[in-house]
Amino acid sequence: MPAASMYGRLPILKMLAAIIAMTVVICAVMLSINWDGQAASTAAPKIDDLLNVMIIISSFVFSVVIVALFYALWKFKVKPGDESDGEPIHGNTRLEIAWTLIPTIIVLFGGGYSWKVLDEIEEPVKDAMTVDVFSQQYAWSFGYPGKDNVYSQGELHVPVYRQIQFKMHAQDVIHSFWVPEWRIKKDNVPGITTTAIVTPDRVGTYQLICTELCGFGHASMRATVVVEPPGQFQKWVAGLKEKVPQPLEQSVTQDTETNPPPLTAGGA
Amino acid sequence: MLAAIKRPGWTRGALGALAGAAFGFGLVISLRAISGLPLYQTEQTGYPHVVVPLILAPLGFLAGFGCFDYWLRWAAGAPTIPDDHSQHGARSWKDYFRFNTDHKVIGIQYICTTFFFFFVGGLMAMLIRAELAQPGTQIVDAATYNSLFSTHAVLMIFVFVIPVFAGIANYVLPLMIGAPDMAFPRLNALSFWMLPLAGILFVGSFLAPGGAFDAGWTGYAPLSTGAPLGQSFFNLGVQFAGASSIATALNFLVTIITMRAPGMTFWRMPLLVWANLSTSLLVVAATPFIAGAQFMVLFDRLLHTNLFQFASGGDVISYQHIFWFYSHPAVYIMMLPGFGIISEVISTHARKPIFGYRLMALALIGIVVLSYSVWAHHMFVAGMFSWLRVPMMLTTLLIAVPTGIKIFSWLGTLYFGKIHTYSTSMLFALAFIVTFTIGGISGVMLGMVPIDIHVSDTYFIVAHIHFVLFGGSVFTIFAGIYHWFPKMTGRMYDEKLGRVHFWGTLIGTWGTFIPMHWIGMDGMPRRVEDYASQFGNWNLMISCFAFMLGAIQLVFLYNMIVSWRFGPKAPANPWRANSIEWQVSSPPPIFNFDEIPRVVGGPYEYGVPGARHAIMAGEGADVPAAEPSVVGSA
Ligand code: HEM
C-alpha cells in the first residue's frame, strides 16, 4: 500500500497535538520535582540539568508511545463478531528509516552532552586539595596529607568552594563513596587508588554513604561530612592530633593508579 | 529391587548421587591424610570435603538417572539399547518425572520447574519487602538479609527467567519450524536435568554453615572470595545452570539452522525463531565467561590461586570485567526471547502482518552484536581505566536504537489491524510495550555516565532492573504462557481469572517499582536492610504494593492448575494463528507431524488474500508446490 494513502487516513495533526500536550503535562509535573534532593557541589547542577533534559526528551518519547498505542486501541479495536483480518500492510520503508535515524540522533546528542558534562565535572584544577579516604569493613576515615598528615575517623571536613581530590583506598573489600548532595560516587578498590573530584559549594552537614555491598555492616557504613568556610576548616584540621596510622599510610604509597601513564609513542 | 538399581531412574539416580558424594568425600579425606594435613579444613572459605562432593554428587545423580547411558554405551562400543519410544511423549503425569527426550515433555518440565523457583524467589522478595516496610531491623538481621536478596536474584535470573524461555521455546520452536523434535534430544534432556540441580544448590546454601551466599547475585571479589561456604554453592550452581543453558543454545542453533521445514527460508521464520537464534548466539559465546569467573572465585577460595587477591598481586577489578562480559549480554538473553513472544502474540491478536518484519529480525541481530561491546557500563564508578567509560557509554546508548525499532514496529503492527483484547496474552503484550518503554528510558539514563555516577548502586537501579525484568521479561513470559497454554495442555484457561491476574500484576509492578526510582535518586542505596527514616513512608507503600503483587500470582497458579485439569477442551487453533504449531492438534501428536509440512509463505500473512504460511500433510493436492527459496537470499 502506498504510504500516502496509509497516513492520509490517520489524524496525524491531532495525534501530534495530543503528544505535545501530553509531553507538556508530564514535563510540568516531572520538572517541578527536585528528584535528586539538595545540591551541594558544582557538579550537582550540571548533572541535574542533564537529568532534566533527559526527562524532557523521555517525556516526549513516552508520550509518542502512549498516544500511538491508545489511539490504535481506540480506533482499531475489533467490533464484536468481526472475524476478518486487518489490512495486509507489511511495513513502510520511509517510516522505518525515520524511526531508526531519529532515535540515533537523539541518543548521540545525549551521549555528546553527557560527555561534555563528564569532562566538566572531572576537570582538575591546580590548587586542588588532596584528601585521602580510607574505607574498611565498616568504617570510614580520612587523611589530610601535609607535613602532619593528620587523621580523622568517621568525620570528613572540607572547605567550601575549593576543589577536593579524594584519593581512595580500601583495606579489605570494595566499598563505595557517595555523598548524594554532591552527586559523586566512586568505588574504593583494594590495591588501587581511585580518585573522585568534588568542589563543594554549600556549607552544611551531609552524610557519606557506602554504596557497594561490603558485608553485614554495609547498611550502617556511614560517615559525617561537614562542609565549612576555610577558616573554620583550618581550625578543625589544626585540632586533629592523630597521624594516619602506618597500615593505612602504606596503602597510600603502595596502591597502583587506576589509569596507567599515557602510552608514549615511539620506541622500537 | 536389583532391577530398579540397574534401570535408569530415581533409585539409580539417588545411588549415583550418594556414590558421587562418598567418592568425593573419601578422596578429599584420604588425600589430606596422606599429606599429613588435618582431615577437615573448616576455615570459612575452605570445606573441600563439602565442595568436592557437591561437584560429584550432582554428576553421580545425572549418570544414575540415565542422562549418559546411551552415549556411554556408544562410546564404549557396547550395543546401544534401541529406542522403543518409551522415553518419548507423556502418557501420565509420572512421565514428567522421568528422563524423557520429547521436546514437548522437556518444555513442560522446564516451565514447571522454573515457575517453582519463581515462587520460591518470590517468597524471598516478600520477606525482603517485609523487612523493608519500616526502617530499622525487624524480621531478619543484616547478614540474613544479604543472603535473601542474593538468593532472590539468583533464583530469578538463573533458574527462572533464563531457563523458562528455554522451556517455552523448547515446546514451541520445533513445532513452529516444522521439525519432529530438537536436533539433539538426549542433550536436551540432560540440559533440563542440570537445572533443578542448580536450583537445589542455590536454595541448599541456606543449610551451609555461615548461611546462604550473601555477596549479591554479582558476587564481586574480594567479598565473595572471602565469604562463608554458601558462596561455593553459588559458584557451583552457576556451573550447572550455565552448562544447561549452553547445551540448550547449541541445540537451538543446530535445530534452527538445519531442521526447518522445506520452504522455510530465513526470511520466512517466525520472529520467535529469530529471537531464539539471536539469544542462542549470545549464550554460546557469553555464558562461558560467567562459568569461568565463578571457577576463578572458587579457585581463589579453595586453592588460593589469588587471582583476585590484591595483597598477592591479584587484580580485583578484572573479576567485574569478566563477570559483566557475560552478564550484560545476559540481560538480552533474558529479553530477546520475550521480544519473540510479543511479536507472535501481537501479530496474531491484531490480525496483521508484523510491521517491518525484516528490520525486526535485523534489530535482533544488531542487539546481539552491540551487546558484546557495552559491559563496562556497569562499572562507570568501579574505578576502572577511566577512558573506557565514554566509548562504552556511546555503544550503550546506541542499543536503544534497535530496541526502539522493536517498540515502534509493534505499534505499527497494531495500525489498521483488528485488535482483539479478549485474551490475557494480548493484555500482557500491550502492557509490556508501555512498561518496557519505561525500563528502556531509565536504561538510557543509566547509560549516561554523569547520571549513572549519581544513581549507580541505589534504589534507582532496583527500579530499573525490575521494570525490565518484571515489567519486561516476566510480562512476556506470562504472555507466552497464556498464549500457548491451550497448545501445551489441550485445555483453555479461564480468561476472567487471567484478567484479574493481569490487572493485579500491572498495578502491582507499577506501584512497587515506580517509587523506587525516586527514593534511589533521593539517596537510598541498594542492598541495605536498614535505611534513613525519611524513606519510611515510601517503603511502606512499596511493600504494600509488593504484597499485592505477590498475592495476585496465586490467582495465576490457581488458574493454571485448575484449567490444566478441568478447563474446557481447546481447539487446535483457538487464536486463528498462522504459524505451524497451531495447525496441529492441541496438544500436538507425539511425533508432531505425520508428514513434514511445506512452507510456502511468510508466517504473518494476515489479511493477504489466499496467502498461506504452510501446507500440512494431506492437503497438498490442490496447492502449488513450495516456491523456490529466492526470497531468502536477500
Ligand atoms: C514480587 C515481585 C518482586 C519484588 C517485590 C522484588 C523485590 C526486590 C527488592 C526489594 C530488591 C532489592 C533488594 C536490595 O537491594 O536490598 C530486589 C532485588 C533484585 N531482584 Fe527482585 N523483586 C521481585 C521480583 C523479581 C523478579 C521477577 C526478578 C527477575 C526476573 C527480580 C530480580 C532481582 C534482581 C536481579 C535483584 C538485584 C539483587 C542484587 O542486588 O544482587 N526480582 N528485588
Ligand SMILES: [Cu+2]
Ligand atoms: Cu558497604
Ligand SMILES: [Cu+2]
Ligand atoms: Cu548491561
